[in-house]
Amino acid sequence: MTTLEFKIEVNAPKEKVWGVLWNEETYQQWTSVFGEGTYAVSDWKEGSKIHFLSPNGEGMNSIIYKKIDNEYLAFKHLSEIKNFKEMPVDDANQEWAGAMETYRLTENKGQTVLEAKMDSVEKYIDYFRATFPKALDLVKKLSEKK
Numbered sequence: 001m002t003t004l005e006f007k008i009e010v011n012a013p014k015e016k017v018w019g020v021l022w023n024e025e026t027y028q029q030w031t032s033v034f035g036e037g038t039y040a041v042s043d044w045k046e047g048s049k050i051h052f053l054s055p056n057g058e059g060m061n062s063i064i065y066k067k068i069d070n071e072y073l074a075f076k077h078l079s080e081i082k083n084f085k086e087m088p089v090d091d092a093n094q095e096w097a098g099a100m101e102t103y104r105l106t107e108n109k110g111q112t113v114l115e116a117k118m119d120s121v122e123k124y125i126d127y128f129r130a131t132f133p134k135a136l137d138l139v140k141k142l143s144e145k146k
Contacts, residue, residue, distance in 0.1 A: 002120055013107060014112040015070050020139055027039070029138060030135050033131055033135045039053055040052050041053065046066060051081060063076050065100070073102070074101070076099070077099040
């Protein structure tokens with residue numbers, strides 16, 4: 001597994017960027033670059049389960065590993081989801097088990113630096129390198145709206 005790192009500067013306070021990242025409506029907007037209609041199901045509390053899903057029920061079963069409001073959110077991916085059902089961790093889908101995805105916000109003079117890191121299996125590295133910056137650009141645009 002390879003850890004990919006992405007960074008973008010946003011001309012907005014970190015509280016606003018945090019809201020854009022994790023509020024249901026704006027989350028669905030910026031994650032649409034990964035797949036139209038992508039959404040998350042969770043209570044958004046540290047230690048809780050979270051399902052990242054496409055409209056057809058494909059996605060990832062994860063937990064919220066660490067959460068510091070307006071600063072840091074880490075997801076630990078456990079297994080894939082197919083047809084809205086968590087798949088057992090077996091040879092077919094264990095390659096994602098334990099993968100981490102993190103988001104860190106730091107503020108400096110009204111600017112927020114958003115750093116995202118994610119573990120990826122080899123076959124998706126090029127896809128994420130091309131797609132993740134587009135998602136962060138959308139976060140930036142949504143956060144900088146007045």
